[in-house]
Amino acid sequence: MLPAPFLNTMAALLTLAVFSFLYKDNPFYKVAEYLFVGVAAGYIVALEYHNVIVPNLWRPLVGGDLKLLVPFVLGVLLFSRFTTNFGWLSRWAIGLMVGTFSGLAIIGFAQGDLVAQVQANMVPLKTQTLLGTFSNWVIFIGLLSSLAYFFFSKEHKGALGATAKLGIWFLMVSFGASYGFTVMSRFSLLIGRLLFLLVDWPASFGFHWLH
Amino acid sequence: MEKFDRRYIFLAILLLVLVPLLFPLGLPIRVSHEVQSAYDAVARVPDGSKVYFAADYDPATMPELHPMALAALDQLFSKNCKVIGACLWPACPPLLEDAFRRIGEERYGKKYGVDFVNLGYKPGNEVAIVSVGRSIRATFPTDFYGTPIDSIEVMKGVDSITGLAILVNISAGYPGTKEWVQQVQSRYHIELVAGCTAVSTPEYYPYFQSGQLVGLIGGMAGAAEYEKLVKRPGTASRGMDAQSLGHLALIAFIVLGNVVYFTSKKKTP
Amino acid sequence: MKKEIPLLITAIFGSFMIVDYFVPHPAVSLVGETLQQWAIIVISFSYVLGVANIARINGQKISKRSKDWPFAVPLLIGLAFMLGAGIFGGIGEGTLFNDFFLYAYTPMSGTMFSLLAFFIASAAFRSFRVRTVEAGLLAAAAIIVMLGRVPVGAEIWDKLPAVSDWINNVPQMAAKRAIMIGASLGAISTGLKVILGLERNYLGGE
Numbered sequence: 302m303l304p305a306p307f308l309n310t311m312a313a314l315l316t317l318a319v320f321s322f323l324y325k326d327n328p329f330y331k332v333a334e335y336l337f338v339g340v341a342a343g344y345i346v347a348l349e350y351h352n353v354i355v356p357n358l359w360r361p362l363v364g365g366d367l368k369l370l371v372p373f374v375l376g377v378l379l380f381s382r383f384t385t386n387f388g389w390l391s392r393w394a395i396g397l398m399v400g401t402f403s404g405l406a407i408i409g410f411a412q413g414d415l416v417a418q419v420q421a422n423m424v425p426l427k428t429q430t431l432l433g434t435f436s437n438w439v440i441f442i443g444l445l446s447s448l449a450y451f452f453f454s455k456e457h458k459g460a461l462g463a464t465a466k467l468g469i470w471f472l473m474v475s476f477g478a479s480y481g482f483t484v485m486s487r488f489s490l491l492i493g494r495l496l497f498l499l500v501d502w503p504a505s506f507g508f509h510w511l512h
Numbered sequence: 513m514e515k516f517d518r519r520y521i522f523l524a525i526l527l528l529v530l531v532p533l534l535f536p537l538g539l540p541i542r543v544s545h546e547v548q549s550a551y552d553a554v555a556r557v558p559d560g561s562k563v564y565f566a567a568d569y570d571p572a573t574m575p576e577l578h579p580m581a582l583a584a585l586d587q588l589f590s591k592n593c594k595v596i597g598a599c600l601w602p603a604c605p606p607l608l609e610d611a612f613r614r615i616g617e618e619r620y621g622k623k624y625g626v627d628f629v630n631l632g633y634k635p636g637n638e639v640a641i642v643s644v645g646r647s648i649r650a651t652f653p654t655d656f657y658g659t660p661i662d663s664i665e666v667m668k669g670v671d672s673i674t675g676l677a678i679l680v681n682i683s684a685g686y687p688g689t690k691e692w693v694q695q696v697q698s699r700y701h702i703e704l705v706a707g708c709t710a711v712s713t714p715e716y717y718p719y720f721q722s723g724q725l726v727g728l729i730g731g732m733a734g735a736a737e738y739e740k741l742v743k744r745p746g747t748a749s750r751g752m753d754a755q756s757l758g759h760l761a762l763i764a765f766i767v768l769g770n771v772v773y774f775t776s777k778k779k780t781p
Numbered sequence: 782m783k784k785e786i787p788l789l790i791t792a793i794f795g796s797f798m799i800v801d802y803f804v805p806h807p808a809v810s811l812v813g814e815t816l817q818q819w820a821i822i823v824i825s826f827s828y829v830l831g832v833a834n835i836a837r838i839n840g841q842k843i844s845k846r847s848k849d850w851p852f853a854v855p856l857l858i859g860l861a862f863m864l865g866a867g868i869f870g871g872i873g874e875g876t877l878f879n880d881f882f883l884y885a886y887t888p889m890s891g892t893m894f895s896l897l898a899f900f901i902a903s904a905a906f907r908s909f910r911v912r913t914v915e916a917g918l919l920a921a922a923a924i925i926v927m928l929g930r931v932p933v934g935a936e937i938w939d940k941l942p943a944v945s946d947w948i949n950n951v952p953q954m955a956a957k958r959a960i961m962i963g964a965s966l967g968a969i970s971t972g973l974k975v976i977l978g979l980e981r982n983y984l985g986g987e
């Protein structure tokens with residue numbers, strides 16, 4: 302392992318290079334941006350090699366599991382996209398991936414989201430507390446009115462229109478809550494980087510100045 | 513408004529976040545019902561049980577998720593649980609390694625291979641999740657370092673996820689909590705505790721209300737609450753004062769922006 | 782046959798994933814497990830394809846002296862370095878690969894996303910306008926949740942965290958559930974269209 306002060310200083314300089322974008326776009330930021338893409342790309346291939354290609358493909362294939370020739374050939378055929386005349390061969394592998402994901406998505410969304418969520422909304426409309434009863438009515442009406450907003454087969458007029466309007470209000474409350482949480486998320490990321498610059502970087506030199 | 517140099521706003525944000533980090537306010541942290549439920553769910557796991565730790569995040573979301581991963585591992589190792597960790601995000605295995613070293617080895621003196629294992633990364637999102645649910649061994653023939661899984665003590669007798677006591681998922685997005693709920697929790701009905709970024713938290717409340725999630729730790733605030741429950745304040749707790757001032761600043765900007773807009777609108781007919 | 786074979790592969794794999802869920806027979810499970818392992822391997826190759834494309838595009842940028850071509854040089858150096866260090870030097874703790882992941886990749890990735898805090902504040906000042914009742918509801922919910930989830934909220938009003946929790950667990954949850962149900966119906970219909978070959982955009986052109 303390289304010395305901690307060197308590594309932490311490299312990290313700090315790269316952090317400051319990216320932060321420099323806040324003043325204005327500049328070559329230091331651009332170098333960091335492009336370097337990040339390159340390092341990330343190299344990282345993923347090395348990881349795929351060690352964590353997937355060797356243990357899941359190469360070792361079992363060399364050990365005698367010849368069925369694995371199928372995904373191996375399909376994987377190699379993906380690179381036919383770089384050719385002009387044989388690029389269509391990559392569609393076989395794409396078809397495998399898309400088909401698998403589609404099948405699993407149908408099952409996952411049907412059982413995990415549709416059925417389970419409709420079931421969970423069958424809440425008791427009378428509970429032992431006033432707040433509990435009120436909350437359950439809000440959940441019941443909230444779901445129905447929000448779903449009414451997304452029903453576009455009929456014009457939003459009359460009773461449907463009024464229900465859809467109520468649904469919009471529920472949706473606005475949910476978007477507001479999402480906005481609030483998004484703000485929290487963004488600030489957390491900034492706090493994390495500042496804590497690195499204030500605490501971890503000096504600590505690598507032995508300065509523990511912030512408790 | 514268009515001519516206002518936004519760099520003044522950047523400077524204000526930097527100062528309002530920096531000052532409480534340098535001079536903490538010490539505001540008390542209140543534990544929410546969702547995080548308490550997560551803590552209680554892990555507390556109910558019998559001591560010494562084998563658990564699955566699905567770490568699905570990356571360095572970009574570390575400030576929110578790494579503290580909750582550390583706190584969750586703290587609680588699990590305090591109960592002498594055997595932790596089987598794996599990742600669906602490529603940049604996560606080294607972060608999981610760091611968490612295991614700091615909490616498992618340095619704090620609790622746990623041994624790699626005996627008390628915990630880092631199975632590394634597999635691509636495939638939902639495909640990998642379904643594959644793990646069916647057979648962890650078939651999905652991960654080796655651990656992150658290339659050691660065959662048959663020679664790892666903690667993996668003895670472990671195959672399907674149904675044999676494990678609980679699934680703790682720390683998730684930054686896709687693939688993550690939603691896919692674990694859809695593909696594993698709904699098939700095998702294993703108890704699932706989720707820690708996620710604040711951005712994702714609102715969309716998981718329906719899963720918490722339905723019982724598909726038995727606990728929900730949302731963002732840095734959730735991580736701080738969990739740190740309080742395991743009695744080990746860390747980076748998340750440290751950041752909450754800065755989070756508070758940051759939020760107040762943003763609300764002030766919204767109000768100020770609207771005041772400036774409506775007053776200038778009145779002046780120009 | 783350039784489109785028919787991929788469509789057939791899609792239909793077979795997609796249908797089998799559904800059959801695998803409903804039929805618990807060991808033979809079906811064995812085939813399902815095999816197909817899933819194959820998919821994981823092929824997906825892994827797709828990541829390598831993506832990186833090869835990045836290398837090809839940036840290599841062309843340098844050879845053709847396109848706009849910003851000098852910056853493609855550190856990109857390719859970083860790529861080659863991490864690839865070489867990882868494949869030949871190993872990926873565990875203490876390796877060069879691991880060091881540069883933790884002290885080059887991690888800070889750059891983290892800082893890129895932390896810039897968003899500044900931009901969200903700037904956008905809030907310049908663009909967040911409460912012009913309608915709906916926008917007012919959005920703003921009110923946002924402010925209550927922003928204050929209720931952090932310690933300062935309880936200092937302003939001790940009931941604020943409880944109000945924020947109620948908003949998250951009741952009206953917000955109901956609307957998100959509606960979105961979830963709608964999205965699940967859309968995902969199921971799209972998945973069926975793909976498996977039945979009615980949706981073919983993923984195959985690209987001729």
